[in-house]
Every structure is written in C-alpha cells, then in structure tokens.
Amino acid sequence: MSVSRGGAVHRLVVSADIKGSGRLGQRAKIRARQGMYEVFEAAFAAVGVGGSQVHLEDRGDGVLAALAPEVPPAALVGLWLEEVHQGVREHNEGLSEPLRLRIAMHGGPVAEDGRGLVGRAVDLACRLCDSEPAKAILAADDDVHVVFVASDVLYHSVVAEGGRFVEPEHYRPIPVRAKETDEVAWFHVPRRAAPPWPAAAPPPEQPAPTAVPGGRPGQAPGAKxxxxxxxxxxxxxxxxxxxxxxxxxxxxxxxxxxxxxxxxx
Known part of the structure; x- marks a missing residue:
C-alpha cells in the first residue's frame, strides 16, 4: 500500500491480537501466529483485497493493517469478518489450544513515517482491540474464538447500514475507558445474538442500621x-x-x- 510520508490519508485500520499468547509455548505460539496470518490472508483474498491495497505490520502476538481508500469498509465488516470467523473455526479443529482473536476497526487519517503507521485512527483501533470489554467477552465464554469491536463512528456509518453478512442488531454498545480513550464502542461475536458478558456481581448487602439504647437514631450496631x-x-x-x-x-x-x-x- 502506498502512503506518502508525512501526509495523512483516510484509511480503514484493523488491529488484531491473539488471546493469551504470552502463556503459549514456543511451538503453540508459532502455530497461532501462522494460523492468524493464514486466516487474514484468505479473508482479504475473499473480498478481493491484496497487493498494495493492504499494509500489514507484525505486532508479535497480533497484526496491524491499513486498507487503501478504495476498499469499501462494508466488505470488511461483512464478508471479511465472516471469512475470518470460518477460518478460525477451521484452524481450531482438534486443537487443545485454539486460536482466539480480538479484532477492532476504526477509520480515519493515517500517515506512514518510514517505520510504520501513525494517526489517531491507529491509536483508537489498537486501544479498542486491547480494551477490557474485549478481553472480558473472550474470558466469559471459552467457545468464543473471535470478538469484533467497531468504533462508534464505524458502527453508525457502516455497520448500522447492514448488508450481506452484516448484523447490526447483534452488536452491543459498551463504554471503553483507557489512556486518552473514553467513548462507546460496539462489540460483536459472529453467529451470536449478543456477545457474552460476565454478569455483574451484586453489591454486598449492608446491615440495616439499628437503634442503640441511648444512642442516636440510625446508629450502627455496636456503636458506644x-x-x-x-x-x-x-x-x-x-x-x-x-x-x-x-x-x-x-x-x-x-x-x-x-x-x-x-x-x-
């Protein structure tokens, strides 16, 4: 993908991360990375994206991608995401340590400084991918192998419009607060009516105030x-x-x- 240094061009940014890669052994880590790249490359090919249309950066336990302006975002939140879901399912067959991915997308101005991609769109996509809600959804159900996060702008401008393989009614808005990020993002698990979410623990019950002889009304038990x-x-x-x-x-x-x-x- 051609990006002029110092000049920002509007791109769709994709950030992906492998869950729990730090706990994987060397062979399992290599297998997970290889599986992630194979799944992504096949998904990009399925939507007709390749060559200079996609810029991929390795992030160790994940990847960062930026798409050329002519690539329609609807294809990425639709068929591309479906292909990723199916590719991960196929890769995980028979594995005791399945590949589990967090994937986030956001669009905005992106520049390339010779060492990588730079821009607010890159920062936000990475923070949504690494957000606590995304991690909590994967932790809530071991059968979830892909959790997808769309920024609020991307959801309302692209996802909400629907289309083939796009299911806006199956997204859930959840606040994301981290570093300089404080906004609502939209979370989705392919083929689920709603992403699983850990039930909030009820607040601990507080003992009701009782009267103490000679004390003030509402004084706590044991007050002297x-x-x-x-x-x-x-x-x-x-x-x-x-x-x-x-x-x-x-x-x-x-x-x-x-x-x-x-x-x-």
Missing amino acids: YWINVNGHNQIVDGAEVHGDIVGVRVTRERDGGAEGAERGE
Whole structure:
C-alpha cells in the first residue's frame, strides 16, 4: 500500500491480537501466529483485497493493517469478518489450544513515517482491540474464538447500514475507558445474538442500621457513643477524628436499660 510520508490519508485500520499468547509455548505460539496470518490472508483474498491495497505490520502476538481508500469498509465488516470467523473455526479443529482473536476497526487519517503507521485512527483501533470489554467477552465464554469491536463512528456509518453478512442488531454498545480513550464502542461475536458478558456481581448487602439504647437514631450496631467534632485532630477509641470533641454521649448497659452521661470540653 502506498502512503506518502508525512501526509495523512483516510484509511480503514484493523488491529488484531491473539488471546493469551504470552502463556503459549514456543511451538503453540508459532502455530497461532501462522494460523492468524493464514486466516487474514484468505479473508482479504475473499473480498478481493491484496497487493498494495493492504499494509500489514507484525505486532508479535497480533497484526496491524491499513486498507487503501478504495476498499469499501462494508466488505470488511461483512464478508471479511465472516471469512475470518470460518477460518478460525477451521484452524481450531482438534486443537487443545485454539486460536482466539480480538479484532477492532476504526477509520480515519493515517500517515506512514518510514517505520510504520501513525494517526489517531491507529491509536483508537489498537486501544479498542486491547480494551477490557474485549478481553472480558473472550474470558466469559471459552467457545468464543473471535470478538469484533467497531468504533462508534464505524458502527453508525457502516455497520448500522447492514448488508450481506452484516448484523447490526447483534452488536452491543459498551463504554471503553483507557489512556486518552473514553467513548462507546460496539462489540460483536459472529453467529451470536449478543456477545457474552460476565454478569455483574451484586453489591454486598449492608446491615440495616439499628437503634442503640441511648444512642442516636440510625446508629450502627455496636456503636458506644456519638461525637460532635469541631477543631483540631483527636484520637477517639483508636480512630483519628479531625476536630475537637465537643460532646460525647457514653451508653452503658445497666439493669436491662441504658444509662447515659454527657461530657463536654
């Protein structure tokens, strides 16, 4: 792909990463990388993209690609993604350590400085690919081998329009917050009505406040006194309180009742 150095041209950017590659042994890592490249190359060929139309950069456990301006984004979010899904399925047959991919796309101005691709579109695509929601979706279901992330702009301008192999109704919007990124992205798992999402743990139950004899309404169980503070730091019952103690009410159990005494300073 020809990109003039220093000049930015609008491109569709694809960022992909292999899940858990750092935990793979050497042979498994090589097999996963080889499988990823074979799947991507076959998918690009299926949509008629090749040669100078695609720029590929190796990222160790992933790849970064930028497409020529004439490549229609609808082909990538449609047939290309379907071919990737089917290619990964075929590659994983009989493997105890299946290839599992996170793939993200975003379009925008991209420049080439002689060492690689540069631009906000590149940064965002990489951050969406590496986002916590993308990782959580893969972690939520071992049967998911491909999770796809579209930027908000790409979803509304391309995915939402639908088309062959494009399923906008099966995407889920999820906020992504990392580094300088704070926006909604759209997550999709091919052939799923919705991406799996770990159920949120319910908040821990808090004990209901109960009345303490001689205490203030709503005082927590086990409370022995109430205090008003105003001024310099004090240490009360082992806890630091910021302010002078103006009043203390001490409650003691006596003959089944309560006896209260107030002290002031």
